[in-house]
């Protein structure tokens with residue numbers, strides 16, 4: 001005990017001051033990111049707001065009328081696969097769809113996807129801004145490493161060298177970030193949103209939509225810390241990505257929905 005006390009006394013005061021300043025800076029960054037997380041999220045995917053009167057907006061407002069809930073904001077972002085996510089903050093509720101979801105899904109399938117996101121909004125069960133911002137910050141060194149490699153002339157973004165630097169840093173910070181995400185995310189909220197969609201649009205429609213997404217390409221280039229927000233897991237099936245997956249498997253979701261229908 002005395003040894004620990006004397007060790008603490010031997011550390012120069014400047015070190016303590018530096019640590020306290022760094023902690024204050026980190027807490028301030030976390031606080032700012034937490035407040036503006038949803039804005040950062042929409043900007044990350046360059047999501048464009050859809051105004052009332054447009055086809056997809058009308059689909060959503062018919063559903064909110066049927067469900068008797070307030071119509072959230074609606075956004076679209078460019079992505080080659082059908083997927084979606086939602087923002088369920090008290091002061092801001094929004095559904096964000098990929099352009100492919102709007103262009104490729106049948107109207108009833110699009111309704112089922114929107115109804116699933118309305119389920120998240122109804123029960124406010126998407127991960128909170130604080131845990132989302134913290135996981136994003138924990139994973140941020142991978143993006144910084146990639147930028148640093150590009151700035152140091154290691155090549156273009158898709159070249160092996162910068163991707164190796166990024167993968168190396170990802171291997172260091174990824175498992176910790178993924179563990180934090182697993183601890184703060186409940187997979188059962190997907191079942192709750194699925195059941196809500198089934199009640200609004202019919203379980204069969206959602207089953208068909210999930211089957212369609214399961215057989216087609218569902219891989220989309222998203223930040224792994226955002227993957228838990230999406231309708232279906234958008235990450236490819238490598239070992240590191242699997243650590244970030246909080247979705248129940250599509251087979252399990254389908255089996256549960258088929259149980260509702262009986």
Ligand SMILES: [Zn+2]
Pocket residue numbers: 116120189190193229230231
């Ligand atoms: Zn969901």
